[in-house]
Amino acid sequence: MTGQALSRRPPAPPGPPTSTGSGHHRQPDRAAMLRKRRRANAIRSTIRFAAIVAILAIVLYPMLWMLGTSFKAPTEVNSNKGLVPEDFWPANYTDGWNALPGVTFGRFFLNSAFIALATVVANVVSCLVAAYAFARLRFPLRGLWFAVMIATLLLPHHVLLVPQYILFNNFGWINTPLPLIVPKALATEAFFIFLMVQFMRGIPRDLDEAAKIDGCSPYGVFWHIILPLSRPAIVTTAIFSFIWTWNDFLTQLVYLSGVENYTIPIGLRMFQDSGGQNSIGPMFAMSVLSLLPVFLFFVAFQRMLVQGINTSGLKG
Numbered sequence: 001m002t003g004q005a006l007s008r009r010p011p012a013p014p015g016p017p018t019s020t021g022s023g024h025h026r027q028p029d030r031a032a033m034l035r036k037r038r039r040a041n042a043i044r045s046t047i048r049f050a051a052i053v054a055i056l057a058i059v060l061y062p063m064l065w066m067l068g069t070s071f072k073a074p075t076e077v078n079s080n081k082g083l084v085p086e087d088f089w090p091a092n093y094t095d096g097w098n099a100l101p102g103v104t105f106g107r108f109f110l111n112s113a114f115i116a117l118a119t120v121v122a123n124v125v126s127c128l129v130a131a132y133a134f135a136r137l138r139f140p141l142r143g144l145w146f147a148v149m150i151a152t153l154l155l156p157h158h159v160l161l162v163p164q165y166i167l168f169n170n171f172g173w174i175n176t177p178l179p180l181i182v183p184k185a186l187a188t189e190a191f192f193i194f195l196m197v198q199f200m201r202g203i204p205r206d207l208d209e210a211a212k213i214d215g216c217s218p219y220g221v222f223w224h225i226i227l228p229l230s231r232p233a234i235v236t237t238a239i240f241s242f243i244w245t246w247n248d249f250l251t252q253l254v255y256l257s258g259v260e261n262y263t264i265p266i267g268l269r270m271f272q273d274s275g276g277q278n279s280i281g282p283m284f285a286m287s288v289l290s291l292l293p294v295f296l297f298f299v300a301f302q303r304m305l306v307q308g309i310n311t312s313g314l315k316g
Contacts, residue, residue: 153191
């Protein structure tokens with residue numbers, strides 16, 4: 001009986017298959033995966049680089065075309081649409097420099113440089129003082145006045161041209177640089193004030209308290225603490241103020257009526273005569289020269305901006 005029960009017992013289930021090999025071929029090939037990942041990264045980097053080059057070409061093409069057109073002969077300006085001139089014509093620069101009767105283009109450069117630099121100084125000084133008052137000092141209705149100042153950003157500049165012209169005409173300032181410089185010395189640029197206020201609010205107030213303990217007045221705190229640490233905001237204000245003033249056309253056209261007081265934007269407009277014919281070659285030559293001060297100013301102050309950010313980060 002016992003022998004029959006043992007003979008009828010069902011067979012044991014089959015065990016897991018045993019492998020006589022080492023199992024190396026069943027594991028994923030890590031080397032192949034690394035090669036695939038590197039190939040994908042290389043493709044992404046190539047696509048990213050190509051996109052950057054394409055965007056750079058789109059941005060630089062108008063400037064390169066202007067530079068090439070400034071060396072094209074008068075007969076080639078309308079026929080050759082490419083970047084490289086067929087006939088090299090550097091006379092456009094001398095013709096453009098002396099194109100206007102009674103005055104050279106250098107006079108316009110001097111006028112623009114004087115107005116732009118004076119505007120930079122006026123904007124930086126006035127906006128810095130106003131921003132320090134809003135960011136650090138306590139006075140009645142400070143929040144209300146700051147809100148009113150911010151609200152002026154919503155007011156178009158063109159709305160104020162007529163009343164300002166009447167006011168400056170009563171002062172006898174028309175056809176002088178004063179209407180372009182004096183308002184900037186009264187902290188009229190709300191954008192720059194807001195920029196500096198936000199930056200000064202990030203400076204720890206513990207520095208103010210430490211300076212006051214050492215005997216500094218509010219003016220001493222401003223001069224020894226706030227001013228050195230606000231270099232990035234100051235440089236940013238200087239860069240934008242210079243570029244905006246240098247490229248300003250409408251305001252300078254309204255207040256400047258004499259050719260001897262014209263700036264570069266107005267001088268470039270004078271290359272178009274009443275008949276509608278443009279001296280394109282000389283005009284583009286002077287346009288290329290007018291870009292150089294802006295480019296040099298931006299490059300010089302950009303280095304100071306980076307240094308100021310690093311220094312303020314270490315001090316903060």
